[in-house]
Amino acid sequence: MLSELAFTADDLALTRFAVSQMWEVVTSFRLLASGSAHPVHRPWLDQVRPRVAAAGLDSGWLADLVPSSNYLPDFLTPPPGEPAPALAAELAAIRATPADQVRADLGTLDGKSRGGARRRALHTDPGTQLTRVTEEIEAYWEVALAPYWAKIHALLDAELFRRSRQVAEHGSGHLFNDLHSTLRWDDNTLHLVRRRCGISRASTGPGLLLVPSVFAVHVFTWSRPPAPPQLAYPVRGIGTLWETGRVRRADAIAAVIGRSRTTLLIELAAPASTTDLARRTGISAAGVSQHLTALRDAGMVSAHRAGRSVLYARTAMAESLLTTS
Structure with missing residues (x-):
C-alpha cells in the first residue's frame, strides 16, 4: 500500500519537529501490552511491567484504548502546540477534545477491536470520562515513564539536534529520505511505503509535524484537518538508551559530594526505592533517605510514586555529571 503527502513551498515552511510525552505514553503502553521481550527495551520492560500490573494499569482505560496493534485513537495524541509541551498541557488538550471527535475515533477503534464497558461509557459521556482517562495516564506516566524521562528526553533532544543539522547541511529531501525505511521523498511528495494508512494532503491540514519517539517500532500517522498531519517515527540511537556505562570520575565526584551520595547516584542507573538502595549499598535506610533528600534538593x-513506594531517579543534571567523559 502506498500513501502520499504532497508538499507546496508553504507546507515545507510549516514543517516542524516536536517532542510529545503522549506519543511516548501510547507507544510504550502498546509495547507493554504486546507481551514481547523487545531486544532493546527489555531492561525497561522487565522493570516496568510488574509496577504497571501492581497498579492495575494493565487492565484499565489504556488497555481499552491502546490495542497491541492497528489503530490508535487520534484524541490521545493531540498535535503539540509547542516544541516540547508539558504532559499537563497535552492532557488538557485531550480533555478538551470535542465529543463528536471522541465518538468518531471510538467508532474507528471498535471497527478494529472489540470494545467494552469503558468505551461505551466514554462514547456516552466523553466530557466526564476523559477526565478519568487522563487521570490514569498521569498514574501510568508516574510509574512507567517519569523515572526514565531524563534518559529519554536526552535521546530525543539529540535526535532533534541531528535532524536540524541535517536540514541545514543537506536540505529537507535528504531528511525525509533518512527518517525511516518506509518513507521516501520524490517530486515534492512524501511517500509512505508499506503502510496501511489513508493519509493524503486532501485529508490533512497544511505543513507536517514530525515527532521522534523512543518506543515507536514503526511510523505512526495522524491526520485531522485543519491541524497539520503528524508522523511519529522511531528515533535513532535507542541501542544505547538503557546501557549502564562505568562512571570514570567517581573518585573526583565523591570528593565533592561525598562517597555515599556518589554511590547512590551510580546505583540509580535504573530507578530504585529507598529499600532497594539500602539493600544494595549497605547504607542504612535512614541514611539513604537523608542522602536522597539532599540530592533531590x-x-x-x-522522586516518583509507584503504588505504596517511591522510586528515585537521576535527573538530567546527574546524568550529565556521571556520563560526561
Missing part, C-alpha cells in the same frame, strides 16, 4: 534526583 540539589536537583540531582527526582
Whole structure:
C-alpha cells in the first residue's frame, strides 16, 4: 500500500519537529501490552511491567484504548502546540477534545477491536470520562515513564539536534529520505511505503509535524484537518538508551559530594526505592533517605510514586555529571 503527502513551498515552511510525552505514553503502553521481550527495551520492560500490573494499569482505560496493534485513537495524541509541551498541557488538550471527535475515533477503534464497558461509557459521556482517562495516564506516566524521562528526553533532544543539522547541511529531501525505511521523498511528495494508512494532503491540514519517539517500532500517522498531519517515527540511537556505562570520575565526584551520595547516584542507573538502595549499598535506610533528600534538593534526583513506594531517579543534571567523559 502506498500513501502520499504532497508538499507546496508553504507546507515545507510549516514543517516542524516536536517532542510529545503522549506519543511516548501510547507507544510504550502498546509495547507493554504486546507481551514481547523487545531486544532493546527489555531492561525497561522487565522493570516496568510488574509496577504497571501492581497498579492495575494493565487492565484499565489504556488497555481499552491502546490495542497491541492497528489503530490508535487520534484524541490521545493531540498535535503539540509547542516544541516540547508539558504532559499537563497535552492532557488538557485531550480533555478538551470535542465529543463528536471522541465518538468518531471510538467508532474507528471498535471497527478494529472489540470494545467494552469503558468505551461505551466514554462514547456516552466523553466530557466526564476523559477526565478519568487522563487521570490514569498521569498514574501510568508516574510509574512507567517519569523515572526514565531524563534518559529519554536526552535521546530525543539529540535526535532533534541531528535532524536540524541535517536540514541545514543537506536540505529537507535528504531528511525525509533518512527518517525511516518506509518513507521516501520524490517530486515534492512524501511517500509512505508499506503502510496501511489513508493519509493524503486532501485529508490533512497544511505543513507536517514530525515527532521522534523512543518506543515507536514503526511510523505512526495522524491526520485531522485543519491541524497539520503528524508522523511519529522511531528515533535513532535507542541501542544505547538503557546501557549502564562505568562512571570514570567517581573518585573526583565523591570528593565533592561525598562517597555515599556518589554511590547512590551510580546505583540509580535504573530507578530504585529507598529499600532497594539500602539493600544494595549497605547504607542504612535512614541514611539513604537523608542522602536522597539532599540530592533531590540539589536537583540531582527526582522522586516518583509507584503504588505504596517511591522510586528515585537521576535527573538530567546527574546524568550529565556521571556520563560526561
